[in-house]
Amino acid sequence: MGALRKGFYWDTESLIVVGLFTALGKAASLLVALLGGGMNPVTLLLKNGIATALLVVMVARVRKFGALMLYTLVAQVVSFLMTGGIMVSTLPLYLLGALVADGLIALCGGYRKVWAVLVGVAIYDAFGRLFGLAMSFLMARENVGMVGVGAVIVAFGYLGCLFVGLPCGAKFVKELRHAGIIREV
Amino acid sequence: MRASSVKSEALDIRTRLAISLAVSGVSIYLSGTGPLLALGAATLLYVLASGRYRVIAVSYLAVCAMMAFTVGVIVVSFKIGEWLVAGTAWEKSVAMLKPAMLGNFHTPFLRMIPALNVLLAIGLDFSVQRFVGAMKSLRLPRVALVPLMVFCRFVPEFVDVIRQLRDAVRMRGFSMSLGAALVHPIQAIRLTVVPLTVRTLRMADHLSVAAEMKRVGYAKRPTQLLALRFGKADFAVLVAAAHILALICVWQALIPATPYGPRSVQTQEARHE
Incomplete structure (x- = not known):
């Protein structure tokens, strides 16, 4: 084993939390698929809602500037494996969106305030969906209808994020803080 | 070099990741039916080398079903839209949208095929140990x-x-x-x-x-249980892939593209003039 280094900004616990929540997000998609079958409005709302709620919990637990950027980096490498590299070209844009969301959380009072985290995650999700839609336009630019179907699905998913994910995330964070699983200070 | 040594199984995962990245980038650039078909055929040969024909067939069926569902949704939605605006001032506008909405379903589908093939090539021989080894070796x-x-x-x-x-x-x-x-x-x-x-x-x-x-992650150089080797087969496949992709890109640059692609729109406008 090589020499050991000290004083990292990202401690091992934060890195593990990010990795675990990325894995949980993918596994939760499987759970929703088992629960709701194929592509239908309820499944879409639930899937996006659960993903957003988990993201809120993750950010509230990690509580460090750059948490969303790190999550984006890991999630994009994972989606590189799952979609065959198509989404990698948008990585800089996704990172920029995450940076804006992280900056917004910091400006709104920091990671200890639940509403600041909610605002940041809402903005992050909006950026992610926009970039995803731009990518689907590149993939299906010859047929506007296909991009339109994608836009409807993305918009519906964002409704799930706003009206299911954020309230559930806020509630989870409150309860987990009460239970002492997420630290308040 | 023996043919078996160039089999997908023999390749380093880093080679497959690099091919996946390059093929995905090229497939986004391509819009002509011919070049997309050629890329689809080349990547199909690449994934067939794994010998997992049944999984490949099932994956293709799943993609076809997904595509048929999408096309069905678009066609039904458009027909409902046409029926709703029939006899109103919007009828002409909806009629103008028809070629863009209902034409050229095949190009996005063809663009999906190479991405599916390279993804299968990674997924069919994926092991966590090898992937973690690859990530470590990438420093x-x-x-x-x-x-x-x-x-x-x-x-x-x-x-x-x-x-x-x-x-x-x-x-x-x-x-x-x-x-x-x-x-x-x-x-x-x-x-x-x-x-x-x-x-x-x-x-x-x-x-x-x-x-x-x-002390996970604190060492300067991560410990690797499985040492990955970049062999002759990897080099051969990478060189072949680079040549094929370059040829397909040149083909795309020379041949006019699909009916509703930007290049062909220009071509149609030029013809009208």
Whole structure:
């Protein structure tokens, strides 16, 4: 084993939390698929809602500037494996969106305030969906209808994020803080 | 070189990741039917080398079903739209949209095929150990490496946890179905997501203590259990892939593209002039 280094900004616990929540997000998609079958409005709302709620919990637990950027980096490498590299070209844009969301959380009072985290995650999700839609336009630019179907699905998913994910995330964070699983200070 | 040595199984995972990246980039650039077909055929040969014909056939069927569903939704939605605006001032506008909405379904589909093939080539021979080895050998920073390793190790664990959760919910007399989620959405979330989240956070606590004790991620050079080798087969496949992709790109640059692509629109306008 090589020499050991000290004083990292990202401690091992934060890195593990990010990795675990990325894995949980993918596994939760499987759970929703088992629960709701194929592509239908309820499944879409639930899937996006659960993903957003988990993201809120993750950010509230990690509580460090750059948490969303790190999550984006890991999630994009994972989606590189799952979609065959198509989404990698948008990585800089996704990172920029995450940076804006992280900056917004910091400006709104920091990671200890639940509403600041909610605002940041809402903005992050909006950026992610926009970039995803731009990518689907590149993939299906010859047929506007296909991009339109994608836009409807993305918009519906964002409704799930706003009206299911954020309230559930806020509630989870409150309860987990009460239970002492997420630290308040 | 023996043909068997160039089989997909013999390739380093880094070679496959590089090919996936390059093919995906090129497939976005391409818009002509010929070049896309050529790329699809070349990548199909590449994935067929794995010998997993049944999985490949099932994957193709799934993509075809997905595509048929999408096309069906678009056609039905457009027909409903046409029926709704019939006889109104919007009728002309909707008629003008028809070629863009209902024409050229095949190009996006053809663009999906190479991406599917290279993805299958990775997925059919994927092992967590090899992937983690590849990530370590790429000298990724600790910030990216530790979460990625955790992700790779714990997705199967979470799938198992979800199965246990489903059994536990059934034992308590509740149902895990779409109908149940519709009737009792809060209960569905409480019974499924809350235990998962709490378990994940507890798991993070235990894992981080174990990782700190083992000083995971603190070494200058990560320890590799499986040393990856970049062999002659990798070199040969990469050179062949680079040549094929370059030829297909040249073909795309020389030949006018699909009926509704930007290049062909220009061509049609030029013809009218």
